Amino acid sequence: MSEHLLREVRLLGEGTTDLLLRDGVIAAAGTDAAREASAAAQRPDTAGLVALPGLVDLHTHLREPGREDAETVATGTRAAAAGGFTCVHAMANTAPVADTAGVVEQVWRLGRQAGWVEVRPVGAVSVGLAGVHLAELGAMATSAARVRVFSDDGKCVHDPVLMRRALEYVRSVDGVIAQHAQEPRLTEGAQMHEGVVSAELGLTGWPAVAEESIIARDVLLAEHVGSRLHVCHLSTAGSVDIVRWAKGRGIEVTAEVTPHHLLLTHEAARSYDPRYKVNPPLRTAEDVEAVRAGLADGTIDVVATDHAPHPVEDKDCEWDAGAFGMTGLETALPVVQQTMVETGRMTWADVARVLSAAPARIGRVAGQGRPLVVGEPANLTLVDPAARRPVDPGEQLSRSRNTPYAGRELPGRVMSTFHRGGPTVLDGAPVAREEVTA
Numbered sequence: 247m248s249e250h251l252l253r254e255v256r257l258l259g260e261g262t263t264d265l266l267l268r269d270g271v272i273a274a275a276g277t278d279a280a281r282e283a284s285a286a287a288q289r290p291d292t293a294g295l296v297a298l299p300g301l302v303d304l305h306t307h308l309r310e311p312g313r314e315d316a317e318t319v320a321t322g323t324r325a326a327a328a329g330g331f332t333c334v335h336a337m338a339n340t341a342p343v344a345d346t347a348g349v350v351e352q353v354w355r356l357g358r359q360a361g362w363v364e365v366r367p368v369g370a371v372s373v374g375l376a377g378v379h380l381a382e383l384g385a386m387a388t389s390a391a392r393v394r395v396f397s398d399d400g401k402c403v404h405d406p407v408l409m410r411r412a413l414e415y416v417r418s419v420d421g422v423i424a425q426h427a428q429e430p431r432l433t434e435g436a437q438m439h440e441g442v443v444s445a446e447l448g449l450t451g452w453p454a455v456a457e458e459s460i461i462a463r464d465v466l467l468a469e470h471v472g473s474r475l476h477v478c479h480l481s482t483a484g485s486v487d488i489v490r491w492a493k494g495r496g497i498e499v500t501a502e503v504t505p506h507h508l509l510l511t512h513e514a515a516r517s518y519d520p521r522y523k524v525n526p527p528l529r530t531a532e533d534v535e536a537v538r539a540g541l542a543d544g545t546i547d548v549v550a551t552d553h554a555p556h557p558v559e560d561k562d563c564e565w566d567a568g569a570f571g572m573t574g575l576e577t578a579l580p581v582v583q584q585t586m587v588e589t590g591r592m593t594w595a596d597v598a599r600v601l602s603a604a605p606a607r608i609g610r611v612a613g614q615g616r617p618l619v620v621g622e623p624a625n626l627t628l629v630d631p632a633a634r635r636p637v638d639p640g641e642q643l644s645r646s647r648n649t650p651y652a653g654r655e656l657p658g659r660v661m662s663t664f665h666r667g668g669p670t671v672l673d674g675a676p677v678a679r680e681e682v683t684a
């Protein structure tokens with residue numbers, strides 16, 4: 247088993263300490279760490295790096311099975327490790343759809359074989375994401391993949407009766423329904439946020455009310471049946487208000503925001519560059535302000551990447567023909583540092599909460615999102631917050647290159663990631679899998 251002594255790391259950006267990782271756990275901390283380290287312990291240069299619990303993504307599209315040209319479990323999870331993640335939830339909109347125990351077990355096994363991060367498959371709510379019949383939620387929950395998060399993401403569970411039944415059903419497995427809130431009739435043919443920019447560009451708009459009306463309905467349904475609801479990629483000021491109201495009422499609702507909705511606005515569409523085309527769409531500056539405030543005050547629980555890789559032919563085209571979605575695993579932490587830490591709205595401890603502890607709790611992932619103390623599993627990431635560099639899509643490890651940040655300078659760099667005590671990234675470079683499993 248590997249042994250690593252991490253000298254002078256800043257725990258959550260605060261005081262400096264040493265950590266000894268051995269046999270997959272944090273074996274010692276403080277002055278004990280160096281004393282207990284054996285001569286064989288590796289000693290990477292970690293002085294001054296911020297230590298965070300390994301990041302946990304609630305919303306990743308790994309595309310396998312079915313769209314291995316865009317991403318595979320192996321390439322997507324290697325990109326995740328490079329971004330500081332030790333666990334990702336793999337969305338169900340694959341081909342075939344992850345709506346059976348067989349498919350979720352396949353994805354889970356591919357994740358284990360790849361060895362970069364823990365892969366937790368998300369199960370579809372409805373058969374084939376068609377929104378008509380409930381998928382085999384119980385069989386997915388009791389399979390080897392132990393599914394706890396169910397979502398038709400990419401499609402909204404629009405039928406209120408199906409949504410009610412799904413909410414009722416997941417109570418018995420301590421699961422959660424993660425809703426992609428998009429009223430389908432209000433967004434037919436939509437290409438971008440409905441507002442002044444869509445009017446000027448002549449593109450069909452996706453109005454904020456299409457998201458807000460579904461969230462309003464679903465928090466009331468969750469209250470009615472006494473179940474857990476999670477709101478995917480919340481993007482509007484009105485959505486923040488509804489979730490705040492629901493939490494105040496004691497409804498068991500949690501919500502996520504993506505890095506791109508924390509940073510970018512619908513003004514980006516003026517370029518007609520489909521790299522900025524995403525679902526839900528980039529919104530207004532007022533919405534960006536509201537989601538930042540909602541994340542800072544705890545209304546929004548989680549930052550989730552919605553990493554949505556697409557091959558070049560689906561993005562290198564006219565806006566109307568472009569696919570919705572952008573990559574995000576390798577830039578999530580830098581965007582959160584820029585928008586929330588450097589603006590003084592959040593501390594590194596808050597970052598650990600929204601990118602690790604809260605998503606692990608919502609997904610019921612044991613051994614992830616834990617405080618970095620002796621005896622806990624050694625899932626952690628080390629960040630150099632002083633680094634600044636432009637995003638180079640050619641350097642990214644995802645199989646797809648559809649990042650909206652190409653050429654943009656972002657702060658912070660993941661220097662090392664440890665998954666179950668083994669390094670997946672060391673000194674800024676991925677560690678070959680044979681070394682990980684050695």
Ligand SMILES: NC(=O)N[C@@H](CC(=O)O)C(=O)O
Binds near residue numbers: 426570
């Ligand atoms: N977020 C996106 O823009 N795209 C997602 C699915 C979706 O949520 O529409 C995808 O799978 O590509």
